[in-house]
Amino acid sequence: MKWYQRFTASVKGAVTGWKGKGFDFSSWAGRTFWGIDNSKLATNETIFSVISRLANTMSALPLKLHRNYGVEPSHPAADVLINNPNPNMSGFELINKLEVARNETGNGYAVIGRDIRMQPESITPIDSTYVTPFINTDDSNLWYEIRGSDGTYYFHNMNMLHVKHITGPSRWKGISPLDVLKNTLEYDKAVQEFSLSEMQKKDSFVLTYSAQVNDDMRKKIVDDFRRFYKANGGILFQEPGVTIKEIDRKYFASDTLASERITRSRVANVFNVPGAFLNDNEGQSYASSEQTNLQYVQMKLTPDVRQYEHEFNRKLLTQKDRLDGLYFKFNLGGLLRGDTAARTAFYQMMLRSGGMKPDEVRGLEDLPPEGGLADQLWISGDLYPLEMDVSLRRGVKKNGQDETE
Numbered sequence: 001m002k003w004y005q006r007f008t009a010s011v012k013g014a015v016t017g018w019k020g021k022g023f024d025f026s027s028w029a030g031r032t033f034w035g036i037d038n039s040k041l042a043t044n045e046t047i048f049s050v051i052s053r054l055a056n057t058m059s060a061l062p063l064k065l066h067r068n069y070g071v072e073p074s075h076p077a078a079d080v081l082i083n084n085p086n087p088n089m090s091g092f093e094l095i096n097k098l099e100v101a102r103n104e105t106g107n108g109y110a111v112i113g114r115d116i117r118m119q120p121e122s123i124t125p126i127d128s129t130y131v132t133p134f135i136n137t138d139d140s141n142l143w144y145e146i147r148g149s150d151g152t153y154y155f156h157n158m159n160m161l162h163v164k165h166i167t168g169p170s171r172w173k174g175i176s177p178l179d180v181l182k183n184t185l186e187y188d189k190a191v192q193e194f195s196l197s198e199m200q201k202k203d204s205f206v207l208t209y210s211a212q213v214n215d216d217m218r219k220k221i222v223d224d225f226r227r228f229y230k231a232n233g234g235i236l237f238q239e240p241g242v243t244i245k246e247i248d249r250k251y252f253a254s255d256t257l258a259s260e261r262i263t264r265s266r267v268a269n270v271f272n273v274p275g276a277f278l279n280d281n282e283g284q285s286y287a288s289s290e291q292t293n294l295q296y297v298q299m300k301l302t303p304d305v306r307q308y309e310h311e312f313n314r315k316l317l318t319q320k321d322r323l324d325g326l327y328f329k330f331n332l333g334g335l336l337r338g339d340t341a342a343r344t345a346f347y348q349m350m351l352r353s354g355g356m357k358p359d360e361v362r363g364l365e366d367l368p369p370e371g372g373l374a375d376q377l378w379i380s381g382d383l384y385p386l387e388m389d390v391s392l393r394r395g396v397k398k399n400g401q402d403e404t405e
Contacts, residue, residue, distance in 0.1 A: 044185055046260075046267050046278060047178070051103045053277065058304065059096035061330040068325040075326070077120045077316040085110075085123035095308070097125045102163050103271065105129065106174035109144070110161040112315060120316050123161065133162070133172040142172060158315050163307055177270045188263040272300045297335050305330045333364065352380040 064071050065078035072078065085094040098108035105128045113122035132145045142157040164174025178185070268275040274292045312328040347364075350356040358374040369375065 044188065044263075046264055047181070047185070050267055050271050050273060050278060051100060054103055054271065054273070054300075054304075055096050055099040057301065057335075058099045058308070059092045061305070061332065061335075063091070063095075063328065063330050066325075066327055066329050072326060075321075077321075078328075080120050080123060081312060081316060081328070086113075094123060094125060098161070098163055099304075101125070101128050102165065102174070103177060106165045106176035106179070107131070108161075108163045111146075111155060112159045112161060114159070133157075135172075161311055161315060163304075163311060180270050181267060184263055184266045188259055293335065297332060301332065301335070305332065351378060354379040 063082055065075050065082075066072060081094075082091045085091055089097075094110065098110060100108075102108035107128045109126045109128050109131045111124050111126055112120050113124065115121045126146060130147045132147075134143055134145060135141070136143050144155045144157065144160045144162070146153040146155065165177060167174055264278040265275055268278055274295050276292045277296065309328050309330065313322060316328070317326055347356070347361045351358065351361065354377045357377055359369040359371070362369060362374070
């Protein structure tokens, strides 16, 4: 059977699955049906830390389906993505798995299962190791090949969520950050193994004789020192003319620490996160910590969030949905609200200038709406448009009298 015949058969099999005749995407979640689990998640503490932070931040962001700036309360695609992507996980875990895979292998994949009306009914993450994107020469569309233990499956790009790192003009797969850091991680591992092996060695000493001694005397001195060393202390009889000096080890404070700093710096550069994030904000003031968070949101998180949003909008919503004003959006505002004093100043400015309603402020602070006058825009009484007639402003004199008197 030629490849396009196998391809056609696989597509027909998928259509049969959509009709409910035995093809269940949900059974793929967490299943190692390729035989072995080839997880490449690094054992390096720095790598584990940065991937955990990126994945947890992305999956913890509030995600809503909006319609022209308002929240759309009921839509099948939104319920699948946010609440129940498949029988085995929540929306939080789905995005967490996609982000871990994206930062581990450079690519995160999830198959979109559709009902007979082609509406999303499940989203199931797939091990990126066994997924290969390719351009079909017959229709010039992007397809994905999934190699399973019981056969090979093909999915059109509209049925596969794919989030990735940078690709370049001639690639469809993202570049793995761990591949970029290969030499750095190998060097760091070699330094750690050398340091550990040296730490496990026993202490070394130098025995110095001021004069030449015979073999019997040398044997007595060595035996006496060996007994002292084996007992880990006690009384050591040091003969006249014999000096004992411990050999110092100075590489721990230089080579090991320098290697750790280099590794953290390169990991931060590759993952495009502020270096202070990998140092637990050591030596940072509150103002500099705020600036670090702002840099993280603007330079790292915002581009990643936009990639997820575009992928969800394109593949989970129909063209009619998008033309009607529907779109998925992560809320980044919570990461930039700052401390209580900063939020208070911002809210006060927005309320007095008519930029926000009191109920909108309450919503950002997770408080219930009050309705009524709290659902209206207000403007401070001491502000006027420059074009307003002076006689219409409050506090101006009429007939020689101040109207405020």
